[in-house]
Amino acid sequence: MRRPVQRPTRPRLARLLACAAVAPAILVAGCSSGSDSSQDAAGGAASKSAGAKPSPTVEAAKYGKLPQPCEALAGKTVEELVPKAKSKSGTAGKSGDVQSRSTCSWNGLDGYQYRWLDVSFQRFESDATLGSGEKRAKDYFAKQIDATKSTQDAKDLKSGKGEGIGEESATFAYGLKKGKDDFRNQTVVARSANVIITLNYNGTGYEDAKQPNSADLLKDAEAAAKKAVEAVAAENEAGGKVGSATSGSKSPEPKSSSDK
Known part of the structure; x- marks a missing residue:
């Protein structure tokens, strides 16, 4: 004798429909979270760039030449x-x-x-x-x-x-x-x-x-x-004030002169 097919009751059907609706909501929430992270990272980079300090400068040297x-x-x-x-x-x-x-x-x-x-x-x-x-x-x-x-x-x-x-x-x-x-x-x-x-x-x-x-x-x-x-x-005197204010090279420092 064939047993009759049992159909879900109304309460059980309601629970299945509710679960099916939750999955897309989770996916949507995940995508939304990723988008916010990218925006936060971009905002942080922009903030760092805006707060970067300018390169230091010093007063130019008075004399740019030496006599013979x-x-x-x-x-x-x-x-x-x-x-x-x-x-x-x-x-x-x-x-x-x-x-x-x-x-x-x-x-x-x-x-x-x-x-x-x-x-x-x-x-x-x-x-x-x-x-x-x-x-x-x-x-x-x-x-x-x-x-x-x-x-x-x-x-x-x-x-x-x-x-x-x-x-x-x-x-x-x-x-x-x-x-x-x-x-x-x-x-x-x-x-x-x-x-x-x-x-x-x-x-x-x-x-x-x-x-x-x-x-x-x-x-x-x-x-x-x-x-x-x-x-x-x-x-x-004739326009010799050409000292660099930002040069990265260091002038050589000689040893002290000695009497002969």
Whole structure:
């Protein structure tokens, strides 16, 4: 005997229809949730972009050029400080970038009196990471002072402040023994804006000749340093203010000059 097909009752049919209606609602909710997440991500990115800080800038360096080192001191000055110089035009030091660092030296023997003179220039660019050219020059000025004070085998070193030599300057006088001879050494370190000028002047009297007077040597060294500072300003008078304010390159920092 065949059993009759049992049809769902009305309550059971209502439950099935309710379940069928829930599934699309879940799918719709899932899509809606994904859309909101994308909008939130885009909004967050836009917020970060709007809040990004601009690249830092610093004041441009005052001086963009250096003078030719062997022309920074007039021929008359060289003749007075180094009589009978081997080369009146001087000997330029090697440099990979003469607009960042340059040097020149002169030496000569007049009878038994020997003299040596050298001048060096160090220019600093402004750099967004390292600071302004002037700040960097100030830092290097302090390093040059410390280096001179630490001159090996220096005797009776006396330091002072230069007068009217750049924006700040320092002077040093000391003795130095080289072989059997005693040398009188004078060093002047000066800063003019973003440029450091270091001038060394020394001498001795060979074969028991009279030793040069330290006070006279220092006076001559200070006068020559003033001329070197003036040469920097003169070189930049014709539109030389081209210092970069955002350059990423660092000017090379030379070792401290030493007396010969």
